[in-house]
Amino acid sequence: MVQMRDTSCTDGIDWPSCVRTELPGKRKPDWLKPGDILFPTRGNLSCATLVDETIGDIQAVAAPHFFVLRIHQADVLPAYVAWWLNQEPAQRHLEQQAQSSGIVRNISRTVLDTIPIAIPPLPRQQQITGLAQAMRHETQLLHQLMQSNQQIMTGLARDLMAH
Numbered sequence: 001m002v003q004m005r006d007t008s009c010t011d012g013i014d015w016p017s018c019v020r021t022e023l024p025g026k027r028k029p030d031w032l033k034p035g036d037i038l039f040p041t042r043g044n045l046s047c048a049t050l051v052d053e054t055i056g057d058i059q060a061v062a063a064p065h066f067f068v069l070r071i072h073q074a075d076v077l078p079a080y081v082a083w084w085l086n087q088e089p090a091q092r093h094l095e096q097q098a099q100s101s102g103i104v105r106n107i108s109r110t111v112l113d114t115i116p117i118a119i120p121p122l123p124r125q126q127q128i129t130g131l132a133q134a135m136r137h138e139t140q141l142l143h144q145l146m147q148s149n150q151q152i153m154t155g156l157a158r159d160l161m162a163h
Contacts, residue, residue, distance in 0.1 A: 002032065003063045004040055009047040009086060010136055013038075015058060023061065030068070032060045035078040037069040039085065042106045046094050048085035050078060067112060080125040081117065083132050090115050 006018050023029050032038075036051040042065060062068050071078045084090055097111040120128075 001061055001063055002038060002066070004043065004065060007038060007040075007047065007049040009045070009049070010139060012049060012052060012054065015054065015060075018060060029059070029061050032062060032068070035071065036062075037071075037078055037082045037085070038062050039067045039069060039112060040107070041065050041067060042104050044105050046085075046091065046098075046105070046107060048082040050082040052079075067107075067109060069112075075122050076119055077122070077125045077129060079129040079132075080119075083129055084117050085115065090117070 001019050001021055002013055003019065006014050008014070032051045032055060034051055034053050034055060038049045038051065040046060048069075069078075069081070071081055093115050094105075094107060094111065097114070098105045098107050100106070119125075
């Protein structure tokens, strides 16, 4: 089961951290599949997360605090919609329309359904999602570089302490 703690705006879904469980009931589960978009119903960060091909053959469902969005139009990329939902115009709409209990923001399905979405032609959607993916990869590489640099500095400090 994918929970909010298993999702990240930048890294997608951390499949190994998902809780393994048996689903009770006679109803067949609505398994997640590549192209689904998970959108949290509450929280101060409304980050859409795309279920991509890394799901492999994992049978997973979303926790109840997610809306699961499925795109049924061939000329609209789910990756593009997920990207758009995380951009400033959509986030501003959510900020203005969401209900808030003072601490936690709640997003209703109606608010989510009324987000204005600019849908460019398919080639442009592909360009945008490709650029977004390249930027995520660059961020991951920079993070790895920062970790390596920190390890070098820690090793240097330990070496100085040993001598």
